[in-house]
Amino acid sequence: MKKLSTPKIDEMCDLSSFRATHQDEIKEITQMLKKRGGELWIQTSVADELRTQQSGDEVTFVVNQNINFTQHCIGSCRFCSYSIKPGTVKDKPTRMSLDEIRIEAEKAVTRGCTELCIQGGLDSELDYEFYINLLETIKSVSSNLHIHGFSPSEIAFMSQISELTVEDVFKDLMSHGLDSFPGTAAEILVDEVRRKICPEKISTNQWVNIVLLGHSLGLKSTATMMYGHIETYQEEAEHLAILKYIQSNSKGFTEFIPLTFVYPNTVLYKYLGARPSSTGMHDLALFSTARLYLGESFSNIQASWVKLGPKLAQISLNAGVNDFGGTLFTENITKSAGGTFGEEKSIEEFVDLIRDAGRIPVQRDTMYSKLNTY
Numbered sequence: 001m002k003k004l005s006t007p008k009i010d011e012m013c014d015l016s017s018f019r020a021t022h023q024d025e026i027k028e029i030t031q032m033l034k035k036r037g038g039e040l041w042i043q044t045s046v047a048d049e050l051r052t053q054q055s056g057d058e059v060t061f062v063v064n065q066n067i068n069f070t071q072h073c074i075g076s077c078r079f080c081s082y083s084i085k086p087g088t089v090k091d092k093p094t095r096m097s098l099d100e101i102r103i104e105a106e107k108a109v110t111r112g113c114t115e116l117c118i119q120g121g122l123d124s125e126l127d128y129e130f131y132i133n134l135l136e137t138i139k140s141v142s143s144n145l146h147i148h149g150f151s152p153s154e155i156a157f158m159s160q161i162s163e164l165t166v167e168d169v170f171k172d173l174m175s176h177g178l179d180s181f182p183g184t185a186a187e188i189l190v191d192e193v194r195r196k197i198c199p200e201k202i203s204t205n206q207w208v209n210i211v212l213l214g215h216s217l218g219l220k221s222t223a224t225m226m227y228g229h230i231e232t233y234q235e236e237a238e239h240l241a242i243l244k245y246i247q248s249n250s251k252g253f254t255e256f257i258p259l260t261f262v263y264p265n266t267v268l269y270k271y272l273g274a275r276p277s278s279t280g281m282h283d284l285a286l287f288s289t290a291r292l293y294l295g296e297s298f299s300n301i302q303a304s305w306v307k308l309g310p311k312l313a314q315i316s317l318n319a320g321v322n323d324f325g326g327t328l329f330t331e332n333i334t335k336s337a338g339g340t341f342g343e344e345k346s347i348e349e350f351v352d353l354i355r356d357a358g359r360i361p362v363q364r365d366t367m368y369s370k371l372n373t374y
């Protein structure tokens with residue numbers, strides 16, 4: 001395989017002194033993440049009150065579908081059980097053709113989806129043209145389907161295989177139909193942690209600069225954090241401080257999505273000493289901290305039902321959360337890691353869970369425009 005060059009990123013910020021210049025803030029967030037017992041319930045209650053002021057009583061969700069177009073990946077993230085090395089033969093297809101992608105897009109339209117979420121491995125057997133053809137194929141099915149596609153790590157990969165700058169990759173993808181991108185591949189934005197859990201992945205600085213570049217071109221993205229493995233509360237706090245810093249500069253994040261570590265089938269848990277995910281109290285401390293610390297700049301804090309399970313996702317609505325994410329229809333990545341909460345939720349299931357929490361269910365689009373109130 002041809003050796004990949006470094007992705008070409010015009011750096012918009014340098015984080016080398018971030019930890020030193022934000023140490024008081026990081027300390028304060030760390031204390032919030034550590035709250036337990038009665039102190040945690042006080043914190044969740046204050047976060048809930050703030051959520052009412054900042055986002056009201058509506059709980060939003062999007063009707064969307066995932067397309068994970070290839071399992072082949074040159075990466076070796078220790079928490080990933082979805083990827084297979086290029087050249088590996090499996091008994092079922094592991095890479096989708098453009099025809100299969102078109103059929104999935106047609107199914108999404110029939111199911112009433114407003115968004116397709118597109119992510120895949122870093123597949124050395126795909127060329128850059130494939131990504132352009134993928135976007136065109138989906139838009140040829142429906143120009144109204146919002147394409148939420150390609151993590152910063154995939155954008156860096158496209159820069160490597162095309163030898164275009166990240167900025168030119170973004171511009172090219174946008175001109176062929178990319179509408180927004182997922183702020184995944186963030187994991188924990190601390191290089192000491194990244195070196196252990198995803199040693200070949202883009203660095204913190206590269207992730208931040210790719211996201212800032214995308215935002216500067218007018219693309220919105222989500223912001224994520226994968227927690228509950230080997231990271232400390234202080235490292236989670238540093239991650240949150242970096243997200244707030246980006247948002248204060250670009251205002252390009254639509255929401256913050258904490259993603260608890262789904263562990264059973266992962267190398268990180270089985271051989272490298274990771275914790276078996278977060279505890280429920282850790283989840284609630286993070287959601288309430290996110291609302292209290294990020295709420296002013298991120299009015300949307302999302303619970304991922306596919307990672308947390310619907311019951312804990314519902315409880316999180318009392319700890320600062322105002323968004324339930326997407327219906328998904330097909331989900332492969334969490335399921336491969338050992339997730340057991342299924343691949344899809346119907347609108348009716350969302351509506352029941354949200355109403356039972358005493359809140360108002362609202363279907364939204366990717367950019368948080370309201371579509372239907374239930």
Ligand code: SF4
Binds near residue numbers: 082083
């Ligand atoms: S998380 Fe993404 S980049 Fe890492 S191994 Fe899995 S598919 Fe590849």
